[in-house]
Amino acid sequence: MATTSNIKMRVKRGDQVVVLTGRDKGKSGEVLRVDRERNRVLVQGVNMMKRHQRPTQTSPGGINEFEASIHVSNVALIDPDTRKPTRVGYKTLDDGRKVRFAKRSGEIIDQ
Numbered sequence: 001m002a003t004t005s006n007i008k009m010r011v012k013r014g015d016q017v018v019v020l021t022g023r024d025k026g027k028s029g030e031v032l033r034v035d036r037e038r039n040r041v042l043v044q045g046v047n048m049m050k051r052h053q054r055p056t057q058t059s060p061g062g063i064n065e066f067e068a069s070i071h072v073s074n075v076a077l078i079d080p081d082t083r084k085p086t087r088v089g090y091k092t093l094d095d096g097r098k099v100r101f102a103k104r105s106g107e108i109i110d111q
Contacts, residue, residue, distance in 0.1 A: 007039050009072060010088040010100065015109075017075040018085050019046055024070075028078060032067070040069035081105035 011017060011031055018028040029044040047068045055061030076085035079102040086104035093099060100109040 007072070009034060009036055009039070011041055011072060011075065011077060016078040017041070017043060018078055019043070019070065019074060020076055020085065021074045022070070023047075033069075034072075035069060038069070039072050041072050041075060042067055042069050043075065046070065077102065077109070079104045079107065080109060081107040 011034065013031050013034055015031045016028060017031055019025055024046045027046050029046050031041050032044050033042040035041070044067065047070050048065055049068045051064045051066065053059065053061045053064050077088055078084070079086040081102065082105050084104060086102040088100050088109070089103050090098060091101055101107060102109060
């Protein structure tokens with residue numbers, strides 16, 4: 001059973017993130033999917049797993065390689081200005097839009 005938590009998801013699909021901890025520390029990639037219920041993200045080319053697949057009538061089988069999800073606390077958004085990991089803040093612009101910004105440089109992330 002997945003329990004819902006109150007963790008604010010500060011990353012969105014399409015964001016560039018870097019992995020902070022674990023086997024893939026230092027690798028970066030694009031967020032492919034965000035699982036809000038389990039607080040996990042799927043990052044392109046990171047946390048690769050292999051699954052041995054038996055041949056069936058429809059598929060030839062073999063060793064399939066795919067990305068597994070990572071907990072959102074183990075990734076950080078890449079600052080668009082400095083290209084380094086940054087935390088995310090929120091602010092309201094003069095026209096009333098609420099946008100994300102990089103706390104490292106102050107650069108607005110959402111366009």
